Amino acid sequence: MEDVRVLIADDEREIRELLKKYMERELYKVDVAVNGEEALQLFDQNNYNLVILDLMMPKVDGLEVCRILRNKTNVPIVMLTAKDQEVEKILGLSIGADDYITKPFSINEVVARVKALMRRFLVLNNNGNAQEDEIITFTGMSINLKKYTVTIDGEEISLTAKEFELLKFFASHPEQVFTKVQLFRNVWGSSYIEDDNTVMVHIRKLRKKIEADPSNPQFIQTVWGIGYKFTGEKDEA
Structure with missing residues (x-):
């Protein structure tokens, strides 16, 4: 089995070393970068299964x-942010980050979130042994639950791993209403939602990709x- 590899980019040495130590305890191979430029260089040189990015780097x-990265890969991306960086958090999510963690953080929470994202990503990329598509x-x-693909009116739509997981969860429970906390618990794998x-x-990003009119979603x-609830009309044909 190919090694699971994580890239950590943060300009604070203590945080880099702490994250690296605990990621390696999970038997992940870990590379670290001290700034964004080095992170991009490492990403182009290696195959990563997950990336942890500090928001503020030189x-x-x-x-x-x-x-x-999001323009070239669908690997999970976790952003590290400070408590007063609310606008940047939203920007990060809107451009493709799968999750964010606020500093100062609980290392156990970081590990739990990384493991949850990693499980989903590895499932996404290891469907070759499936006997048939679902x-x-x-x-x-x-x-297509096995190939992690979505088509709208015959056209394949590009979704990030997290967007697909969210759509998959909705579509697997049509007409059922979920609170934001319930969605976070089931899709992000955590019972704690910071906001x-x-x-x-x-949901806003997903609507832009799958809805003909995001302001009047189908x-x-x-x-x-x-x-929220999923209201697609099931096609039994």
């Missing part, structure tokens, strides 16, 4: 690194005062 900041079909939409932005931003609808 030379190239974490937002720009995230944007560049496909959920709605009017205008087809979701609503993570879920809301991912698939993911808001249930005011409660949460």
Whole structure:
């Protein structure tokens, strides 16, 4: 089995060493970068299964690194942010980060979130032994659960791993209403939600990709005062 490899980019030595130590305890191979420029160079030289990016780094900041990486890969990206960087958190999620962790953080929470993201990513990339595809079909939409592909009106749509997991969860529970906390628990694998932005931003991004009119969604609808539900019409053909 190929080694699981993690890239950590942070200009604070103590944080780099702490994260590296605990990631290696999980038997991951770990590379570290001290700035965004070095992170991009390492990414181009190696195959990574997950990237942890500090938001504020010299030379190239974490937002720009995230944007560049997301244009070339769907590997999970975790952003490290400070408590007062609310706007940057939302920006990070909107350009493709899968999750963010606020400093100062609990190292056990970091490990738990990384492991949850890693499990989903490895499932996404190890479907070659599947005996048959599992496909959920709605009017205008087809979701292949084994290949992690989505087509809308016959056109394949590019989703990040987290966007696909969110859509998959919704589509597997049509017409069921979920709160933001329930979505975070089931899709992000954590019972603790720091604020609503993570879920809301991912739903906004997902709507832009799968809805003909995101302001009047056909698939993911808001249930005011409660949460969201998936309302696609099941295609039994």
